[in-house]
Amino acid sequence: MLPVERAIRRGGWFLRRRDLLALGFTDARLKQALGRKRIFRVRHGWYSVPDAPELGIRAVRVGGRLTGLSALESYALPVPRPTTLHVAVRPTASRLRHPADRRVRLTRLSGATVHWDHTGATRSPWRVSVADALLAVLATERRDVAVAACSAALHRRAITGAALDRVFARAPARVTRWRTLVSALDEAHGETYARLWLGDAGIPCEQQVEVSGVGRFDFRLGPRLYLEVDGGQHGEPEGWERDHDRDTELAALGARALHVTYRQLYSAWPAVLAAIERAIADDAALATRRLRHPYRPRAQRKRRRSGAKLPP
Secondary structure, three states, X not given: OOOHHHHHHHOOOEEEHHHHHHOOOOHHHHHHXXXXXXXXXXXXXXXXXXXXXXXXXXXXXXXXXXXXXXXXXXXXXXXXXXXXXXXXXXXXXXXXXXOOEEEEEXXXXXXXXXXXXXXXXXXXXXXXXXXXXXXXXXXXXXXXXXXXHHHHHHHOOOOOHHHHHHHHHHOOHHHHHHHHHXXXXXXXXXXXXXXXXXXXXOOOOXXXXXXOOOEXXXXXXEOOEEEEEEOHHHHOHHHHHHHHHHHHHHHHOOOEEEEEEHHHHHHOHHHHHHHHHHHHHHHHHHHHHHHHOOOOOHHHHHHHHXXXXXXX
16 A cells, blocks of 8 residues: 555645545554654645645645635746635635634634635645636736736646636626736736736737847837836846847847836836836837938948948
């Protein structure tokens, strides 16, 4: 017979006592594994192993499964970080516990949001499916967060477009229009927020634009104006140097890129929007001037003044 801890891992990290007994384990073997700290009791009647996912441990301890943003986070999707633990429980569930202590009853101050779940059974004992998690997000979160979560799931191919359509068909009618705002091109929730807020301001943008010889940019806002939303990875020396190299190459082509950090995006959006609007106006004016006065490198200007024949 397999060791108890291996059976629990094969069972999806969490198993009930009755399931373990059905597999042939005895209470004596469970007690022995507990004493050796190979397994532990998550809550009454539920067992797990020390290396189980922490979010899963907290959800099962409450008495349910991860849902909403918490479930999507457990699938490694780049969604906005939830401020509370989202747990789906059966409509008949009782004796809910604190996510950090199975001996303490759950209260409003326990740091967990309970979703009364009617979706039925799932293969996982500790988290709902991506589709059901998105449904919970659509039902409870504001527009920007919900669209960012749906976009992240599409971008990472955790759900198909057709499956997402079915999720929206089950969601409240008030969010139906959000489906047209979802984009699989969003690589991070900061990009989703910037795209939505630019749209709110009436500023059209083109996503994931490739500039030949330079690289790809998050958005194009004008003929020669680009926008980059810089997450935490841009604080690394390699990313910082790479961005400056691209900016230099872009400037040589007569274009420029605006860089917005997450801090600026979330805490100073009015100032960022003002800078973007000014840059778009300047780009449009410069594009008009260049039609009348095309740029020529300095070497060509010297040749023209000296009467030398310019190359074709």
